[in-house]
Structures are given as C-alpha cells and as structure tokens.
Amino acid sequence: MARTVDPARHEARRLVIIDAALTVFAAHGYDGATTAAICRQARIGSGTLFHYFPTKLAVLLGILDHGTREVRESAADYDGREDPLGVLLEIVGGSADEAADPRMPGFVRAAAGVMHLPEVAAALDADAEAQRDRIRPWVRQGQEAGEVRTDLPAARIVSWLMLLMDGFLERIAVEPGFTALGERDLLVATAREFLVPR
Structure with missing residues (x-):
C-alpha cells in the first residue's frame, strides 16, 4: 500500500530545509556549503534532504523559488487599497525589511x-x-490618480524602483556599514522623491 503524504507536513519540512540552507549558504557561500552541513543545520538525514532536493543546486533554486512565490502571494495583501503611492512605498520598505x-x-x-x-x-x-x-499596477493607478509622476512611462518607473531595491540589496551584501535597518528610511524617502510628481 502506498504511503499517503500529508501536504502540510511535507511543506513544513521543506521550509525547515530551505531555512537551514539559507543559513548555510549565507555562512559559507555556495561553494563552501555542503549538503551535509545543510542536513546538520536542519537536523535531518541526507535521505530526507535528497527526497526534497536532489542536489545542492536544487536547494538554492528552492530558496529562490520560495522567495518568488512569497512575492506573488504578497500582491494580494494590497487588494482593495486606494492609495497607490502608499502601496508602492510599502513595497519598497518591505524589501528593506526582508533585507x-x-x-x-x-x-x-x-x-x-x-x-x-x-x-x-x-x-x-x-x-x-x-x-x-x-x-506595475500600482504605478499605473498612481499615475491615473495623480499620485505618481507621469513624465515617464510606467514601465520605466517600475525599472527604476527595481533598480533602487536591487541596488539596496547589493549594497547590503558588499558594504559592511550599509545596513537595512540603518538605511531603510532613506530608501523609502528616495523612492518617494522619485515617484511624486513635481
């Protein structure tokens, strides 16, 4: 008889592995991380790890995919909002909070x-x-409501917001004194200054 899988338990175990792998990759880099270290951090055997992720690369891809799913799911958090500029600034600030x-x-x-x-x-x-x-939809709504500048097309504004958030993350990764908590307010203020019509 085939064993039934409890989806909630399966997902919970997968998340434990992802969290452990994040810790190991952060501490040792990709090349220095080992599946054995991930197993130790997650307190699981190698068989369990390989059941969920067959390779170290698969674990890294699992972390990235999990982050992408969280971004997609978080879009629903803003449903019904009528303050596009506020939503955009929350998204920018949220990226700093995650960092x-x-x-x-x-x-x-x-x-x-x-x-x-x-x-x-x-x-x-x-x-x-x-x-x-x-x-993108919040930039467009903001432009229609007069809360977001209209001298640039929405796609270009989106690209610049992405540049701000990605650049912020890069600085945190390479500049020791540049911290998410210390620089968050300036990031949001910079985004506001960029977005608000002149």
Missing part, C-alpha cells in the same frame, strides 16, 4: 556567485518578473 535578515548579505553573495548558471539566472529572472508584476 534586514542577518543572513541576507551572505546569501546574496552566494547566489551572485552562481548567477551565471542558466537555472539560477532563470530563477532570478522569474523573481524579477514577479516583482515587476506586483509593482
């Missing part, structure tokens, strides 16, 4: 070290597209 995880600088460096791999590049592209899809 405040102390593991984030190391993980960003680890992922950057393998972004030349086609699978990683595709996962990063999917995440960027999810980000654009979340931002």
Whole structure:
C-alpha cells in the first residue's frame, strides 16, 4: 500500500530545509556549503534532504523559488487599497525589511556567485518578473490618480524602483556599514522623491 503524504507536513519540512540552507549558504557561500552541513543545520538525514532536493543546486533554486512565490502571494495583501503611492512605498520598505535578515548579505553573495548558471539566472529572472508584476499596477493607478509622476512611462518607473531595491540589496551584501535597518528610511524617502510628481 502506498504511503499517503500529508501536504502540510511535507511543506513544513521543506521550509525547515530551505531555512537551514539559507543559513548555510549565507555562512559559507555556495561553494563552501555542503549538503551535509545543510542536513546538520536542519537536523535531518541526507535521505530526507535528497527526497526534497536532489542536489545542492536544487536547494538554492528552492530558496529562490520560495522567495518568488512569497512575492506573488504578497500582491494580494494590497487588494482593495486606494492609495497607490502608499502601496508602492510599502513595497519598497518591505524589501528593506526582508533585507534586514542577518543572513541576507551572505546569501546574496552566494547566489551572485552562481548567477551565471542558466537555472539560477532563470530563477532570478522569474523573481524579477514577479516583482515587476506586483509593482506595475500600482504605478499605473498612481499615475491615473495623480499620485505618481507621469513624465515617464510606467514601465520605466517600475525599472527604476527595481533598480533602487536591487541596488539596496547589493549594497547590503558588499558594504559592511550599509545596513537595512540603518538605511531603510532613506530608501523609502528616495523612492518617494522619485515617484511624486513635481
């Protein structure tokens, strides 16, 4: 008789592995991370790890995919809002809040070290597209409501907001004194200054 799988338990175990792997990649980089270290951090055996993720690369892709799913799901958090500028600034501020995880600088460096791999590049592209899809309707609504500048097309504004958020994350990864908590308010103020019509 085939064993039935409890979907909630399966997903919970998968998330434990993803969280453990994030810690290991952040501490040791992609090349220095081992599946054995991930197993130790997750307190699981290698058989369990390989049941969920057959390779170290699959674990990294799982982390990236999880982040992309969170971005897509978070878009619904803004349903019914009538303050497009407020939503856009919350999205920008939220990206800084996520970057405040102390593991984030190391993980960003680890992922950057393998972004030349086609699978990683595709996962990063999917995440960027999810980000654009979340931002784009609010830029358009903001322009229609007169809350967001109209001298630039919406697509270009979206690109610049992405540049602000991605650049912020890069600075956190490479500049030790540049912290998400310390720079969050300036990031949001910069986004506001860029978005508001002159």
